[in-house]
Amino acid sequence: MGEHTGDLGAVTGPEPDPGEPFVGRDAELGRLFRAVEPASADPVMMLVGAMGMGKSVLLDRAVRRAEANGARVLRAEGSESEANLTFSALHQLLRPLPAEVVDGLPEGQRTAIRDAFGTGPATHRRTSAPDQLLIGVAVLSLLSALGDRQPVLMVLDDAQWFDRASLDALLFVARRLEGERVTMLIAARDGDHLARFDRHMPTLVLEPLDDAAANRLLDRQPKSPTGRTRARILDQAGGNPLALVELARAATARDAATGLPSAGPLPLTDHLERIFAARLDGLPAGTTRALLLLAAMDSVDSPVAVTAGLPDAEGDAWLPAERAGLVRRTGRDVRFRHPLVRSAVYHAASAGARREAHLTLAELLRDEPDRRAWHLAAACPGPDAAVSAELERTADRARRRGGHAAAAKALQRAAELAPRREDSARLLVRAASAAVFTGDLAWVEELTAAARARTDDPSLLASAAVQAGRLAVLTLRHTTVFSWLTDAAEAWADSEPAAALELLGDAAVARFYSGEDAQRRRIQDILGRLPEDASSAGLRTWVRAVSDPFGDRDEFVSLLPRLAAEAEARPERLTTVGIMAWLLDETPQAVRAFDRAFDRWELQGALPEGLGGAVAWAYAERGRWDQAREACARITAVGRAAGLGHAAACAATVEATVLAYQGDAPAARARADEALALIDPLESRSVAVYARRALGAAAAAEGAYETAYDQLRLAFTADGAPVHYHASFPLLADLAAAAVRCGRREDAAGTVEHCARALGDTASPRLRALVSRARGLLAHPEDAEPYFRSALADPVLEHWPFERAQTLLDLAEWLRRRRRIAEARAPLTDALETFRRLGARPWIERARAESRAAGLDVTDTPPDALAALSPQQQQIIRLAARGLTNREIGERLFLSPRTVGSHLYRSFPKLGVTARSQLRDLIDGALASAGHRE
The missing domain is CATH 1.10.8 (Helicase, Ruva Protein; domain 3)
Structure with missing residues (x-):
């Protein structure tokens, strides 16, 4: 479909002269030529325009320019008929690569690619989908390896027809090509599908000629x-x-x-299709039959073309079609001149002729069951139980390969062909379950509505509602979604209480994101109507804990060990337990649950779970900042791939906070601003508060305390109440720290006391410590010490190392100013060691300055060498020091091996090392000198 000779800017005759300039497209062609130059600043370029605007020929010219510059060209062309076949576009792109290139991948990536293409030895036995992100990393590794040999140009034509799984993998790659010798050109028609592309991608729009x-x-x-x-x-x-x-x-x-054609309201493409269809008149019967068979088959069906009865490309039967401008012959290949030609040929044929063509292809594709099933479906004039069953099996195979969109489409078509309404409804509910993982809420709602129209079965209808709710909760419309979920839960409370409870579980997540207090009461009212039994105890606890974690905190905490033990063999339930533990400020239990879950769980599909950002927050709070950023990278990747901006926003706020703590204030602000741009702060109060936390930390890291206070104060209302019932409270101590440095002590004290009263006796030890620290900072100097001592009294607070180190530093500063210098030295030393271990550069400098003022001999130690590196470079250095290869680091951070190598190359001189083997000694020596092990 890419070589569309009719899709011209300006040509004379059927084959454009490569040297002839385009009419009205010189600027666009020049920009494409610059994009494929070796030193191009834009590794990715979108080419957008309506059908017939010249996209494909522009791409052809760019390909010739790139090949002249020595580039290796990989090309994939979208096909409407192949949009339902999982990874078909990616397979088309990578098919020309020799087997040894794929064999050179690490085992996990190699297995992921082979499973995606259905060539893995155990693909048919898989019960879970391959990791979509690992497939993206594998493709990135392949391209990076090719780029090390010669420049690579990827050309993705008619991308609006790419299957969803391929598109997700390729867009994952597109966001990570900076620094690679790889260029990606994407051509697509303008329309709604462009919402799936990155809005920040450089785009060249082809407008109509003047x-x-x-x-x-x-x-x-x-x-x-x-x-x-x-x-x-x-x-x-x-x-x-x-x-x-x-x-x-x-x-x-x-x-x-x-x-x-006469003038009229028909779209231009319809007029053009009529023109092409008119050229069929008078063609020989053999030519007409060959054209129809060619129109009915997928491009990947071409190996069966001869046995299907198609004449050889050099045969005379094609000559009339070529003269009519319908096809082009290139060697042994025959192609339609444009997608509209194919459409015209196909739709001009009678229904019976089209059916016969598809049946012929289905008969010849017995060894390709998925393609065969779709041809059989295209040949069905009405319901057909056998073909419906074939499509259901196709869906199962697509799901095992991670093709959730393809599975949903196959199930949707199977439902259309199912003779019995009950079977049709069942298949539509299954289709909705698969479509959930695509992130396409409108599609899920369409499928569930269709299921409701076909059945009165309460269990099926309730299941349909649950599927829609599962995805809806991850969108940005929290208020609307909450109302829909709770209304549905109330409607099913009596007849399907289990489904009602699941819907209420999703509603609790929507309540967390929105932070609207009236929603808590609504959840409690509905929950009170549902029967209590042992099988629902865990989910009931989830609903209560997520919607009101401090209401019955002691009860929830006492249940955590039992819930964790019951979930030991169910990684997805362990994750749920971990999220509850994090909400309750039982961060050590949360991290243990997450660690155990990730050791046992291959991620199911590409959809982030509700409150998935809790994983990243727990690691960040525990001082495992590298793992927090790894979690953010995964959440961001899957959120973007699924079109779920809210998930990406959640990850951005956590990463922004860690970046601020590490001293990269500009990067922190950029990530926080990105999060705020993705959400409505009135709809998603939790993310808004997290973003303010990050912006406040970034300002504090630069010493801009007035700005820090203004940002942190936005997490509370004018009278000092928390904007969010969970996210606002951890900001209290930082708010107080900024206040004392910018003269806002009185306002901050009112906010701290308002929140302390709101927490009452329900506060966790962590929050009690943060309130005590805040009170110590804001108190009269003579009254501050008991508050600082109280904030450090509980040994459990060591599980929040950064917060504890901040309090130690506050206490030490207070002691030194009271001339109790000898007493200040121990907390100063402890705080400095922690800040060094964490890589918290601004706080290292502040603790050093205070230590020197206290008479401590503070010398530069190896950890400070890392201060010259960016947080991402530090992360890469630490992973390399643990013995991970560039490819293994790339898998964790979703970078290509080449990008990892580039960071290492730039980091070594700054660290004073010349070999990878020296990194472990550097890191271990630094930790030993600080008295800690990493």
Whole structure:
């Protein structure tokens, strides 16, 4: 589909002269040429325009330029008929690569690629989908390895028809090509599908030709139209180059008065399709049959073309079609000149002829069950139980390969063909379950509505509601979604209480994101109507803990060990337990649950779970900042791939906070601003508060305490109440620290006391310590010490090392200012060691300055060498010091091995090392000198 000779900017005859300039497209061609130059600043370029605007020929010119520069070109062309086949576009792109290139991948990546293509030895036995992100990393590794040999150009044409699994993998790669010798050109039609592309991707939009360019294009045609005919063509084409060429061709093929379609409201493509269809008149029967078979088959069906009865490409049967401008022959290959030609040939045939063509192909594709099933479905004039069953099996195979969109489409078509309404409803609910993992809420809602229209079965209807709710909770419309979920839960409370409880579990997540207090009461009211039994105890606890974690905190904490033991063999339930533990400020238990879950769990599909950001927050609070950023990378990748901006926003706030703690304030602000741009702060109070926390930390790291206070104060209302019932409280101590440095002590004290009263006796030890620290900072100097001592009294607070080190530093500063210098030295030493271990650069400098003022001999130690590196470089150095290869580091951080190597190359001189083997000694020596092990 990529070599569309009709999709021209300006050509004369069927084959454009490579040296001839485009009419009206010089600027666009120049920009594409710059994009494929070796030193291009844009590794990715989107080419967008309506059908016929010249996208494919522009790509062809760019390909020739890249090949002349020594690039290796990989090309994939979307096909409407292949959009349902999992990883078909990715397979087309990578198929030319020799087997040894894939064999050179690490085992996990190699297995992921082979499973995706259905060639893995155990693909048919898999019960879980391959890791979508690992597939993306594998493709990135392949391209990076190729780029080490020669420049690589990827050309993705008609990307609007790529299957979803391929598109997700390729867009994952597109966001990580900086520094690689790889360029990606993506051509797609404009329309709603563009929402799936990154909005920040450089985009070249092909607009209609202006009148002058359109006239020049007509002048170049073999028989340039004139007079009234030219005026009609210009009016009808509307600046579309393909329309200008084809209407001119039609006008000269017969009398202009009859050769052109009449003016009317039909879209331009319909007019063009009529033009192509008119050229079928008078063709020999053998040619017509060959054209229809070619139109009915997928491009990947071409190996069966000869046995399907298609004439050889060099046979005379194709000559009439070629003369009519319908096909192009290149060697042994026959292609339609444009997608509209294929569409015209297919739809001009009778229903019976189309059915016969698909049945012929299905018979020849017995060894390709998925393609065979779709051809059988296309041949069905009405319901067919056998074909419906074939499609259901196709869906199962697609799901095992991670193709959730393909599985949902197959199940949707199977439902259409199912003779019994009950079976149709069941298949639609299954389709909705698969579609959930695509992130396409509108599609899930469409499928569930169709299921409701086909059945009165309460269990099926309730299941449909649960599927829709599972995805809806991850969108940005928290208020609307909460109302929908609770209304549905209330409706099913009596007849399907289990489904009602699941819906309420999702509603609790929506309540967490929105932070609206009235929603807590609504949840409690509905929960009170549902029966209590042992099987629902865990989910009931989840609903209560998520919607109101401090209401019955002691009870929830006492249940955690039992819930964790019961979930030991169920990693997804362990994750749920971990999230509850994090909400309750039982961070050590949360991290243990997450660690055990990730040791046992291959991620199921690409959808982030509700409150998935809790994983990253728990690791961040525990001082495992590298793992927190790894979790953020995964959440960001899957959130973007699924079109779930809220998930990406959650991850951005955690990473922004860690970046601020590490001293990279500009990067922290950029990530926090990105999060705020993705959400409505009134709809998602939790993310808004997290973003303010990060922005406040970034400002504090730079010593801009007035700005820090203003940002942190936005996490509380004008009268000092928390904006969010969970996210606001951890900011109290930082708010107080900023307040004392910018003269806002009185306002901050009112906020701290308001929140302390709101927490009452329900506060966790961590929050009690933070409130005590805040009170110590804000108190009169003579009254501060008991508050600082109270904030450090509980040994459990060591599990929040950064917060504890901040309090130690506050206490030490207070002691030194009271001239109790000897007492200040121990907490100063402890705080400095912790800050060094964490890599908290701004706090290291502050603790050093205080230590020198206290008479301590503070010398630069190896950890400070890392201070010259960016947080990402520090992360890479630490992983390399643990013995991970570039590829293994890339898998963890979703980077290519080449990018990892580039960071290491730039970091070694700053660290004073020349070999990878020295990194472990550098890191271990630094930790030993600090008195800690990492």
